[in-house]
Amino acid sequence: MPDYKLGWDEQRRGSVPGMRMGWDKSRQNIYLAPILYEGTITGLRIGAADGGDGSVFKALVDNLPTAVTDLVAANPGNLEIYIYDSANRFIKGVLKAAGTSETVATTGGPLNDGNLITDGTFDGAGWTAQSGWAVESGVATGTTTTNSIYRSTVPTAGGLYKSTWDLVSRTGGAAASRVFAINGTAQSVPGTYSYYRTYPTAGNANSGISGIDVFSGTVDNLLLKQVLTPSSSGATIVTAKGGTTYNFSYKNTSFTYNAASYYVIIRAIR
Numbered sequence: 409m410p411d412y413k414l415g416w417d418e419q420r421r422g423s424v425p426g427m428r429m430g431w432d433k434s435r436q437n438i439y440l441a442p443i444l445y446e447g448t449i450t451g452l453r454i455g456a457a458d459g460g461d462g463s464v465f466k467a468l469v470d471n472l473p474t475a476v477t478d479l480v481a482a483n484p485g486n487l488e489i490y491i492y493d494s495a496n497r498f499i500k501g502v503l504k505a506a507g508t509s510e511t512v513a514t515t516g517g518p519l520n521d522g523n524l525i526t527d528g529t530f531d532g533a534g535w536t537a538q539s540g541w542a543v544e545s546g547v548a549t550g551t552t553t554t555n556s557i558y559r560s561t562v563p564t565a566g567g568l569y570k571s572t573w574d575l576v577s578r579t580g581g582a583a584a585s586r587v588f589a590i591n592g593t594a595q596s597v598p599g600t601y602s603y604y605r606t607y608p609t610a611g612n613a614n615s616g617i618s619g620i621d622v623f624s625g626t627v628d629n630l631l632l633k634q635v636l637t638p639s640s641s642g643a644t645i646v647t648a649k650g651g652t653t654y655n656f657s658y659k660n661t662s663f664t665y666n667a668a669s670y671y672v673i674i675r676a677i678r
Contacts (some may be wrong), residue, residue: 444487445476445674452670453604453642454491455568455635456499459654462644465634466654467501468568470510470642479674480506480643485650492671493664501645501656502677507638512570516634524561524569525615528630535559540619547576547626550619556586558616561632563588563607566659568635571603573617578625586618587632590666594620604635606665649677 453470469489472480479487480503487503513522527534530548537543540553548557563569571585575598582594585603589612592603607613617627638644647657 441676441678443673443675444479445672447672448669449473449476449672450669452491452672453568453635454499454606454665455566455638456606456656456659456665457564457566457568461652462654465513465567465636466638467645467656468507468635468638468642469503469645470507470568470635470638472641472643476672476674477506477641477643479503483676485646486677487674488677489645490673490675492673493667495662495664497660497663499656499659499663501647501658502649502651503674504644504646504651504654507640507642507644509637510570510639510642511636512633513636522633524563524632524634525630526559528632530628530630535616536614540623547628548617548630549626550581550583550617550623552580552622552624553619554581554622556616556618558586558589558614561588561613561615563613564634565607565609566665568604568606569632570635571605571615571630571632572600573630574598574600574628576626576628578623580625581619581621581623583623583625583627584618584620585630586614586616588612589614591618591620600629608665609661 451471455468459466484505490498490500492498517523518526530543537557538555540551540555541557542549571587573585575595582596584594585592587605595601615632647653647655
């Protein structure tokens with residue numbers, strides 16, 4: 409017999425796809441697949457591009473709480489994850505294996521080094537420098553600006569990208585990595601910073617640096633690379649139990665990527 413959804417989500421006032429009723433032919437009885445985790449996860453990172461056989465990159469989730477990574481480590485390939493946005497749209501897939509070490513692209517991009525940013529060392533031309541920005545002496549210099557310096561990029565739809573950059577000096581305000589026309593966290597202390605963002609199915613892909621709070625200072629060494637595999641706080645995703653296709657099994661076309669938090673349900677697969 410087909411599976412039927414059971415369960416009631418008190419917050420959403422509706423059935424949830426975490427508890428399913430099905431027919432076990434070997435035992436000739438009905439079973440329930442239990443929910444093993446349910447809650448809101450803040451800062452969840454999602455790589456939802458179709459990774460195919462995983463030879464280049466894998467679909468993934470990262471920045472999971474320890475309770476979830478422990479479940480994945482104990483039950484590799486036997487858990488299904490449902491990720492809901494604030495409008496109850498969801499994506500789902502099978503948690504194939506726990507991550508071990510984040511890796512990013514080392515090939516591809518305009519210079520075949522994995523970086524989608526041409527001239528991330530600010531040594532040449534091709535930048536769109538809005539008012540208050542200039543490229544000079546191997547850095548991007550901002551002078552009392554709240555504008556951006558950017559260039560176009562060509563990301564993979566659904567891919568998770570990691571931007572890293574150096575705030576070399578600062579005399580006022582703050583700066584932030586700008587990825588696909590969205591600013592990351594503003595920084596005002598010199599150092600190296602990272603910002604993650606999923607590129608949706610379409611949209612503005614301009615990326616660079618933005619001045620925040622009337623920034624004056626210099627930035628350098630801007631990278632924007634696709635995340636290929638998850639860290640030890642993440643897991644890879646496949647379409648089915650025992651599957652080798654690295655993709656989510658279902659993705660609502662209007663699902664909101666890059667939300668601050670998501671409601672997540674994880675259930676066992678029988």
